[in-house]
Amino acid sequence: MNAPRVSRPREPGLFARAPALERYRVAAGGLTLVALQPGDSLQVIDLEGRQPCQLLAMDRLGRSALAAWALSGSTACGFIGARLAGPTLQSRRIGDALIRRAIDPQHLPSAASLWDEDSPADFSRRFVAGDELLVIVAAPAGPTAVDRQYRPSELRLWVTRANPSPVLLPALPEPLGELLDEFTIGAGTAHSYTVGKGRYVQVLDVAGRQCSDFVALDRRALDRGLELDLDQTVTRTLNGSAYPAPGLFSKFFDRQMQPMLEVVRDTVGRHDSFALACAARYYESHGYFGHDNCSDNLSQVLSPHGVKARNGWPAINFFFNTGIDAHQQMTLDEPWSRPGDYVLLRAMTDLQCASTSCPDDIDPANGWNPSDIHVRIYSEKERFSIAMSTRTTADADPILTRESAFHSRTRALTGNFVDYRNWWLPLRYDGYGAIEEYLGCRERVAVMDLTALRKFEIIGPDAEALLQYCLTRDVRRLAVGQVVYSAMCHEHGGMLDDGTLLRLGPDNFRWICGEDYAGAWLREQAHKLGMKVWVKSASEQIHNLAVQGPMSRELLKQMVWTAPDQPKLESLGWFRFLVGRLDGHDGCPLMISRTGYTGELGYEVWCQPEDAGQVWDRIWALGQPLGLVPLGLEALDMLRIEAGLIFAGYEFSDQTDPFEAGIGFSVTLKSKTDDFIGREALLRRSAHPAHKLVGLQLSGNEGVHHGDPVYRGRAQVGVITSACRSPLLASNIALCRVDVTCADVGTVLEIGKVDGLQKRISATVTAAIFYDPDKSRVRS
Template structure:
């Protein structure tokens, strides 16, 4: 008998797929609170290894209840106590929430320590709840010197519910602050509500993959008999964005060009802005007459406020996953949102709002199963950080945008920040600008926060063997104190990441790259090979700042002290590093590497976040007489393109090998004897290259842009990966991935604009990818 074909897409971490399982994250050095019912099973997992875990439990009336989990207090376990009494806003918020549950944080019992030190990656412990409990789980960790590898890492909590069929939706996440109003919107309904200026609106997707349409009116306008609502054309124009790019604008405006709402947080990143809320006509066209729809629901909800009904409402379609294909057709698929995802907005004037829970069950808009939306309104007295969320993997918990330890210094000089790999990073600085920052780096010295780089400690007797297998470089040749640039590839030869590897000891390395998943990748390979090695995340405990330019050495030698066992700053060689301290023997610990991303003489300073501002202030104290300038991402982009340095997502991705990315020098196929991931594919690709990365010099003053097509005659033969106007060279240059048949220096090509045929910019293939200082005399100086 032939059974019917069934759909089994991989959709990790969705409540509808596994209603009995909940996932929670305990941040390194942090605390997570969750509720258990009698019979529930809690699994605590040490994801990266060698991470302690503490736990406290209380009954529903606030009494200590470790025994209900089969645990007893551990002598000396005090991290939870320390965390809840550190004076931070977060500690006060958690303590207040516990007090509402009857837990007195002034007199906490001793926690249980779940395991001794030295646990391997993936080690876990399972606990069964004998009663309804409130559980606190912490991942102890403190300040760690930058040249040490003993760092806190995250824990994962898996809750296996004993009676999931009684739970129609996952529990709501804890409120972010003081709640003034909250309500649940059932599928196929809508609610209207009022919000005062300064108050916050949180729209929560309870079970995941559920759309919610949102409209708003200026309240004083309704009082005067005038409907002043969100205007899609005004919002799109004032934000300077094309429609309909998926995502949210930072601000939304009304038809009078006045700001109505500011987006503070978004844990999803993909929404549709101002398509119509679903209408009766949409369902009727599909043959579903009388189907509930958001537009009619919104009209009914707003009628009490004197708003006239409409057949179709232009709305912010939260969590609605739409896009525009190559033929300008609107497409849709299941939302990206997961259980508990939300958008947080601040009202910039008094508003009347309406939110819906979309009833669409005839297409993927709500994952084929409409569920609840929950709305919370918070007091204007609250203060929330501005953030977006990033997920390392599809089933990972969202992590909000962070501020580095240098943020107090950079934010005093600019308000121009962008979320770069999960950290707020300046694009340019008020009072300077990208051109002045560029010249400051080329002529004097510049400083830039690069804490968004990901750092991973790789430790153990098999650390060298693992890295030699996972990186293209010959790691066995790397000496202690040396740095090497390398690619990290998949089996098919496409690149996962590029970065630098530091050897801190015979069995101790630090990988520094851009990809958060690189740590998971290393752990996966170690597990496959049965290696004895630890891979520990260190991004949260090591922040770094680049000091670049011809005066960088002069600046740093006055502030970096080194012991006799380490080279002096002025003697540090290219691609070497040292361990020292700020100013003197008793100063905060530092590491300094002679590396950079500008093509100039340069260094990077690595420190603990708590020491970052001491480093920042000392840099400016010594640097101002030398003409020190801050450096943002815009100026850095020009510097690195001139220097022919590659950038993830531009020069390389998982379909591009290192040869095509212009970094074939880091793949020593002839000399590296050991096998490594992707070697066979790279041997084939290098023997039969199809494309190469080349530099282009453009005629005239019009610039190219990433993604522009490159033509010879009518045929496209390449694509621009990066481009800029070089201030010092006085011409437009670009990096281009080009068919190997046209890579001879001097070959004429044309950069296509508009549709690639109606407008062309003449260009010639340059002698190499490095347009500025091709001999690297400055960086080696």
């Protein structure tokens, strides 16, 4: 007889279903305080390796409890005390927590060091509390020079409770600022509350995977007997996204087109803002008569404010994981939200709000188990950064959108920023615009903040062997001071990422790419192979500018000093780098690489964040006589498409191999005799290619877009990957992934618009590089 089939999906990161387990993050250069009860265990993990760790354990009277764990305090471990004496919000919160327990944060016992500085990745130590303890764990960090490869990194704490609460209520995260009010909405209920203009509303998912419908009405209009609430159709239209899609808009409007709410932060990114809150009819249609529902709950809590009941409330359903499929049908699955995830909104007028904790327990909408929602109200005097969040892996902590160290300079030139790979970067600049920025780069010189590039230090005796196995290039041929462009592939040949590799020494490399996961993936491969190598994240400690254009060498040679053992800026070869200083031997350290993403002569300038302001100011001052312009992402897109340079998610993905992406030159199948990940698949794919990246020269002046289908006759034979109007060529151009039978130069194809049949735009196949195909300018 067959055993019953059981559902056991893999759900990494869903810690709400492990009630005894809690996890905490210790940021690089930060502290984390945890309280332990007798029998609780604490595991401290060095995620990337080579990260010092200091630990302080105290009993309820503030006395050292290190001896019980066979540790001894040392005056050399002074990072915790120094950090608590600082002015940061984190140190103030930990200090306040200690004071509440009658412990003086300025007179703590000594901490202990848990391991030496050569700890491998994922090295850990585990301790069990015999008594009630307070533990502070620190990840010490200090300044790191741009030409050095020590990089501080975060630690992970796992706390396993000996006596977990029978009711799973994960601890709420710390408030973001000073609270005016907060309350918990029990599962299956709703709550009404007022929010004054300028104040902030934070809606938190307490246990994870729980939906919360949110409605807001204009209070001043209510006083006049007029119900003006959020209107999804107006909101979608004014945001230029009338087609429904999951997620949130930057602003929400009422039906009179007046702004009501601004979204300030979102740690999830997946919500329903186009459907009704659940209503009685939904449950009745499934046979659940009299089931609690959000619409009736909203009507009940809003009725005391003179709001008429509605059978179905249009609402923003935070955390509800719905979508519209290709057949215009609504789909749903369990939410993406984790314990503590939240949305932060700012009221743009006086509002009467109501929030629910959805009672839906008949489908995956709330993970089949409705739980609580928590709401916090903050003062209009608070200032919160605008941010989204991403996770490097499914079980990683969310990282909010950051500002680079150049942000103070770029912000003075524009307010038009976009979230580019979790960093705020300018889209275009006031007083310039995309065309002027483009022309400035093609004709003179341009400067651009490219800090969003990810940087990883790969060091150790097996560094070369790891990279030889993980990259498509022959890393053994790379000399110290040289840079090489390479692909990074999965076993099946699809691309994980592309990037540039710098060799800083015999066993020292720096990988520059766009994908955060690349670092975790490299560590996974090193672990599988048992290699002695460290992969350290360096994105936070290295910020960079691109200086591109025919006058870029003239500009930079005025400000870069190099020692006798380094090449001069003027003689730096293509795909080479140097280590120098700003202006003189006492200036701040710099690295300059002769690389870029524009198809022009150009360089990238790498520096420490604390030096970013003076580096930008010097470039800006020296560039004015040369006609320097700031360069935004909109102009960069035109430049890179003309140069045939590829972009993740457009020209390549994990379904696209390097040959299909147009960078087959980066796969050295003949000269590289060592095995590497994806080699067998790439041999097969190169012998039997199915698609090729080509250029398209469009007829007429109508444009096309990423994702548009490309046809020969009735059959679709390709797809547009990127497109723009080229100022240089005075025509619309596109990059296209097309069937190899249609890839010959001169082939006439058509791009389908409307439904692909009713409107066609003729185009002619060209080489994928429209501008300077022999690279004479970039090599000059």
